[in-house]
Amino acid sequence: MIHSRKRIPTALAAAVLVAPLACAPASYAAQPSAATTQAYNDYLRQAESRMLDDYLPGGVFLSADLLNQANAPAQLVAGRVLIRCVAGCDSSGVHVPGGLIHDWAGVVFIPGVSLPEVLGFVEDYNHAAAHYAPNVIESRLLSRSGNSFRVFLRLKQTQIISVLFDTDYDIHYVQLDAARAYSISHSTRIAQLAGGSQDRELPPADEDGFLWRLDTYWRFEQANGGVYVQCRAISLSRAIPRGLAWIVAPFIKDIPRKSLQFTLNATRATLLQNKSRSLTLIPAKPAGLGSG
DSSP states (O other): OOGGGOOOOOOHHHHHHHHHHTTTTTGSSSOOOHHHHHHHHHHHHHHHHHHGGGGSTTOOOHHHHHSSSTTHHHHHTTHHHHHEEETTSSSSSEETTTEEEEEEEEOOOOOOOOHHHHHHHTGGGGGGGHHHHEEEEEEEEEEEEEEEEEEEEEEEEEEEEEEEEEEEEEEEEEEOOOOOOOOOEEEEEEEETTTTTTTOOOOOGGOOSSSSSEEEEEEEOOOOTTTEEEEEHHHHHHHEOOEEEEEEEEIIEEEHHHHHHHHHHHHHHHHHHHHHHHHHSSSSOOTTTTOO
């Protein structure tokens, strides 16, 4: 009976989800094929090429498609994340040989903060796990050279079951002027961890293919008494095996959107909390004293 699917216990759901994937045909391999990787790289190259004009003087730095949504200014002031699907919106993503590309963008406004404060926050990778829990459960700055960072993040994705990934990134920041900056982050390694373990990576042939690549493009603009933070996240996952869409699609389709929305919400909330905490630590000036 169709309605009984909603009643599957968590443990059984995990078994139902993972077992068929392990027996999936070769066209749904646990690792991306050369054709899948090439298609993703081509997509990424085209997307990045279109972004170059946005960084030029007079370029559309913040997405007009996001900011032109109904009541966008009021929604941003109210603290909401504006989010949209960039491509593959009518299905589970952009279909490529053996895989799916997920492309989402979002923006949030953080009042009362400056661009240096926001950049200092997002570059604090040693504390990213505290800022972005429970989606990030461990974080570490591996190295830094000027405005380039190598970063480790242990990610947790949950939809019916929880899946852990150890991920490495190369991240580069560019400050365009006093009010605008952007960063580009490319994943260099993504390894799924064994179920129930936070120490053992699965052999590549045993991975489920929920996350093969993750590349993010952040933009920061100080204006209107705060900072606009925009993020575009492009990721690659396996294709959805026929007959398993009702189980696999929620994990593969919903996680990219939910993860982006969570990240932007957490960025705003934590920065505002930090700002409020710092203001309470400033001692009040005794009454009657002048500014000199």
